[in-house]
Amino acid sequence: MMHQSVSVTDSSLSIRGLQLSFGAVQVLHDVSMEIGRGEFIVLLGGSGSGKSTILNCIAGLLDVSDGQIFINGRNVTWEEPKDRGIGMVFQSYALYPQMTVRGNLAFGLKNAKLPKDEIARRIDRAARILQIEDYLDRKPGALSGGQRQRVAIGRALVRDVDLFLFDEPLSNLDAKLRAELRVEIKRLHEKLGNTMVYVTHDQIEAMTLASRIALLRHGVIQQFDTPDEIYRRPVNLYVAGFIGSPSMNFLKGRIEGEDFVFNSHRIPLAGYDGRPRDGEAILGVRPEHTGFRTGTDGVTAKVELQEHMGAESVIHLSLDGQRFALRTPDDTHIPEGTTLSLTFDISRASLFDPQSELRL
C-alpha cells in the first residue's frame, strides 16, 4: 500500500465538511475526506448510505448544502462538472444512443473544442488501452454489456483527467464479466496512476480494488481506512458486520479482568489488539478466525447446516440458541447435530462496547 498516509498539500481530492439536505431530510452529514494522488478510493455502503450522493457532489451533479470540495487544490464546489477535471463512468453506461462509439468518445472533447488530431489521438489511445478498436463505428445498441462498459470507461479516459469517478460501474454485468472487468479496472489504475473514486455496494470489489475504503451509513462515514485495517480493526459494530462474508459472529458477554465471560465460559483475552475495560462487551469473531474440533469441552455449538464450496466450507452452528458461522478450508462433511468445541483467534477478534457500539 503506497498511499497509507497522505499529506494535505499533496491531496488530489479533498472534501471538507460536506452537508446535503433535500428539504427536511439530511442526506449527508459532515463528510470529510482527504484523498491523495493516485489513490483508489472505494465508497462502500448499502442502499441509501449516501455513497452515490457523495460521488454526484464531487462530480458537480448535485449542489451541496454546505462544505467544500477541492480537486488538485482548487476549490470546485460551485464549478460546472465539465470544469472540474473529472471523468465519470455510470452504472447504466449512459452512452448516447444515437452516436457511434467514436462519437461517444469524441463528444466531450468536441465540447471542449479540442483540435481534431488531438481528439483522434486520444480516442486511438483509449481504444487501444480498452481494446475497443474493432467497434469504434458501431452504435451502442449493437454492443454487449461488457463492451458498452468499456466504451463508458473510454469516455472518461479520453478526457485525460486526474480524477476518475465510477458509479457502480459493474453492477449491471453478470458475475463472470464483473470479475474480469474488475481486474481490468485494477490494471488500468496501475497503468494510468490516476486518482479514482469508486462507488459500490459489493465488498469484494471494495476489498480487491481499494487502496482505501470509506464505509458509509446514513450519510455518515463510519470508517475511512485501508481494506486491511477495516477488515482487522473495524471501528464499530456496523463496520464489523458489513465487511466479511459470512458476517462476523457477535457474542454478548462481559469483560472481567483478562477474560471475556460468555454464558459460563471464560475466554482469555491474551493477545487482543486493543485496550479492553471491565464491563459489558460484545465479542466479534470472524467465521474464518474460529477453530473447532469435535468435543464437548469449552465453548460448544451444534452443527445445523454445512455449505460446501469446493475449496472450503461454511458451517452454520447453533451456540446456545444463537446463530454462529465458521469458515474452514476443510471440506469434510460433518453430520448435522454434531457438537463442536470452538476456539477463537483472539488476536484477530474485536471487542465492542454494547452502548456506543465502538471497538474497545
Added chain:
Amino acid sequence: MAKTSASGRPSRLFRNLNAKIAAIPMILTACVVFVGFSAWTILHSFTKSRLLPKLDFVGTAQYERLWASDKWLISIQNLVLFGICMLVFSFVIGFLLACLLDQKIRFEGMFRTILLYPFALSFVVTGVIWQWILNPDFGVQSIIRGMGWESFTFDPLNNGRIVMFGVVIAALWQGTGFVMVLLLAGLRGIDDEIWKASRVDGIPAWKTYLLVIVPMLRPVFVTTLVIVTAGIVKVYDLVVAQTGGGPGISSEVPAKYVYDQMFLNQNLGQGFAASTMMLLTVAIIIIPWAYLEFGGRKRG
C-alpha cells in the same frame, strides 16, 4: 456559468440559470395567462360589465343571480351527469377494449386505428354527424321503424329528459378510443413476468387484470383522468353542434352558459361569475391532487 463569489457560494438565483431562462415561457404562461387571467376574471365577476369589461362593482349580485338561474342549475346537473357517464363509460369501455386488443390478436393495428380515428375529428363534426344519426325522422329510429318495429322510440336529442345521454353517446364515440390507447400503452408497459407469475399462481386472467394490473396502471389512469376530465369540464362545441343546448335548455352545460352570457347576453359580469364558479370547483378538486401528484417530490 455559475458565478463563483469570493465566499464560494454563488447566488441561488444564478444556479441553473439557463434552465430558469428556458422556463420563462412556462412561468409567464402560468403567471400571466392562467393566474393573471383568472384573477382578472374573478375581479370582473364582481362588476356589472356588459358588452365591455368595466370595473363597475356590484358586489356579489352576479353570483346571486347565477345561483338563482335555472339555466345555470341545469347546466351544473348536466355537467355532473355527463361527467360521471363519461368517466365511468370511457374508462370501463376503454379498458375493456384495451384488454381485448392486448390479447395477441390479429389485425390489432386495424382495430386500433378504427377505434381511434374519431379522435382526429373536431367536436363540431362529431356533433353534426350524431345529430343526424340520432334524428328520429331519418336516423336510427326511422330505420328501425322502417324495418317493421313501429313502436320503436329512440330520440334522445328530442327528449329533454334523456338528451344528455345522446350527447354522451357522441362524446364516447369520439373519446373512448383515446382512453383505450392510453390504457393499452399502459398495459404494454407492464412487465411480462407479472403475467407469468399470475399464471403460475393459477389466477384467472380477469382477476389478474382487476387485482394486479389495474393497480399497477395507476400513473396511466392519472394522466388519462387529467386529460379526460379537462375535456369534460370544457365541453362546449359538442353540445352546441349537436343540440344547441336544447331541446329548450335541457342540455345546457356550464361552458356554454359562460359563453352565452358573455357573447349572447352581453353580460360579461355574469359570464365571469359563472366561470369563477367553474374555476373554483376545478381548483378545489385539482389543487390537493396536483399537490400530491406533482408538488413536494424531490430527487433523492
Added chain:
Amino acid sequence: MADFAMEARGPRPRSRISPRSIMIYGTLVLVAIYYLIPLYVMVVTSLKGLPEIRLGNIFSPPVEATFEPWVKAWSQACTGLNCDGLQRGFWNSVRITVPSVIISILIASINGYALANWRFKGAEAFFAVLMIGAFIPYQVMIYPMVILLRELGIYGGLTGLVLVHTVFGMPILTLLFRNYFSTLPEELFKAARVDGTGFWGIYFRIMLPSSLPIIVVAVILQVTGIWNDFLFGVVFTRPEYYPMTVQLNNIVNTTTGVREYNVNMAATILTGLVPLLIYFVSGRLFVRGIAAGAVKG
C-alpha cells in the same frame, strides 16, 4: 424505453378458433362497426344528390354516386361573397398549423426538459398552475387574451394566433414531455454534463434526438387541435388569415336556405382529412409515444 416492446402481452390464446377468440373478435368487430357507422354515413351522404338525401334513409348507399358535392365543397361553396369553397382557407390553415405546432412543441418540450432534469425551486409550483390551467374553458380567456395581444402589439396577425395556440397547448404537452423525459435514464443526462454539455447542448443533442415517439404524439395532438380550431382562428386574426374551419362553419352553420347535407358532409370530411391522414400515417408511433409519455408518472 428505447427497446420498449410493443407486442401484446395478454395470455396467449390456445387455438385459433376457440369460444374465447370468437368472443374477442366478435366483440371487436361489433365495436368496430359502431365506430365506423358515422364515417360510413358521412361518406355515403357526401356522394348522394340532394333529392336522394331527402327521400332515402341515411344508411342506404347512393343509387347514383356523384362527386359534385365534393367539388362544390372544395371549390365552389360560398361563404359570404367568396364562392371558392374550402380551398380558400386550406393554405391559411397550413400557415397557422405549421408554425403553431412547431413552436408549441418546442416550448413545451423545453418546459418538460427543464422540469424533469433541472428541477429548480418553484418549478413544480408553476407546473401545478399549468395543470390547473388545463381545466379552464378557453372562452373565458378570450377577452383578457385580446387585451394582452393588443398590449403586445401582435393582435390580428399570425404571431398572435401562434402565441395563443402555444399557450393553450402548453399544459398537456408539458405534462407529456415532462413524463417522457423523466423516463429517459438520468445517468445519460449526467454523463452529458460531465462531458461539458450545457443546458441547451443536452437538450438539442441528447434529449431531442431521443424523443421521437413523444414528438409524434405531440404533433398528432397539436395538429388535431389546431387544425380543428375555429374560435381562436376568427377571434384573433383578420379574414386574410382565416383558417379552413371558418369556411366549414360558414357552410355547415348557415341556417337559412336549403341545407345541402351532401356538401356539408363533403366539407366536413375534407376539413378533417389532414388530421386523419397524419393519424393514419403515424398511428403506430402514436401508441408507442403515448406508452412512453403517459405511462410513467
Added chain:
Amino acid sequence: MTKRLLLGATAAICFAGGAYATEIEVTHWWTSGGEAAAVAEFAKAFDATGNKWVDGAIAGSGGTARPVMISRITGGDPMGATQFNHGQQAQELVEAGLMRSLEDVAKADGWRDIVHPASILKSCEIDGQIYCVPVNIHSQLWLWLSNAAYEKAGVPVPKDWNEFVAAAPKLREAGIQPLVIGQQPWQASLVLQNVIAAIAGPEVYGKVFNEKNIEAVASPEMEKAFAALETARELATGSNVQEWNQATTMVINGTAGGQIMGDWAQGEFAIADKVAGKDYTCLPGLGLAEIVSTGGDAFYFPKVDDPAITKAQEDLARVMISPEAQVAFNLKKGSMPVRGDVDLATANDCMRKGLDILAKGTVIQGLDQALSADAGTQLADMMVQYFNQPDMSIDDVKKGLVDILQFDS
C-alpha cells in the same frame, strides 16, 4: 404601427387588383344563398365607388360573429364596418368611444328625412348622434300557414288566430301538427312577442316592453295574451324540431299547419318554389292587428386613424342607404327597405302586405331594440322552458316577465 403598415402593404400586394382602391373589411353573418346575394349588391355598389369591399363573413349571428367583432374592435385592429343588431347592443361600444359617429354624413344627406319609419333611425341614435346605418326592416310578427295542410284536413285556411285555434282539432285528426315551434329559445320568445303585440295590442306591448310598466303586465289585455300563449303551447305539443327553418319546412310540405316566424321565413318558401296566397298564407299580426315590428340589421363603423379608410367608411354608409342599393339589397334579402321613397315593384304578396302596414299601420319596436341583450336572452330562456315543460304554469311566465322587466328597467 410600422407592423400594421407592413401588413397592410402585404395585403395590398396580395389583392393587387385595384391598386389605388381603399380596401375596407366588412364583417357580417349573412352566409346563406339569399343573404349572400343581398350582400353582394352592397359590395357591387360599393366597389363601383372605386373602393374595395373585403368580405369577412362568419356564419352564426350572436354566438360566433359577435365575439369576433368585439375582439377585433377592442383588440385595436378593427374592421372597416360591421353588421350589428341595432338597438341597445352596440351602445357600450359607442360609449367607450370605439365607434365612429356618422352624424356629419347623416346631416349632410338628410337621413332623418329619408328614413321611414323614423323609429328605425332613432335606434341608431345615441346622445343625438347617428352611429349606424339601418339597412333593412324585418317584421317578426307573422303567422305562416300551409294551405295544403288545411286542404287535407278539410277546413278553410284560417284568416286569423281565432280561426287558426278553432281549426286545430281538425288538423290533429288528420295527423297534422297544428302549430310548429322550433326548440331554440329565441323562437319561443318570438311567440310571446306575437301574442302580446297582436292580442294585447300595440299599446300594451309598448307599455310592457318599452316603458317596462309592471302594472301593464296584470292588465286584462295581457290576460288574454297569456291565455293565447297557453293555447299556443297546447297546439305546439308534439312539435320537436330544433331550428326555425326545419319548422318552416314542415309548413312547406304540409305536415304542420302553421308557424309563427319573422318575414325571413319567406326565403324558405321562395326557395321551395311556393307561391304566396296559393301554397301558403301569411298573416301579419296573427291576422288580428295591422302591425309590423321594426327589427332589422344595421352597420356600424369602428373608429380608425387611417383617413383613407375613414373616407371609404363614409362612401360605404352612403351606398348602403342609397335608394338603388336599398332596392337591390332588400329584394334579395326578402326584407323591407328603410326608406319610404323607393318602389319595390317586384315585391310579392306578403312583402306588399308588410310594406302597406309599414306605410300606414302601426309600427312597434322589436324586442332586441326594446330590451337589453341580457334581458332578451333571459326572456327567451324562460319561454323555451315554458314550451318544453308542461308542468310550468302561465303564472310562472307572468312572474318571470315581471322580474325580467324590473331587471331591465
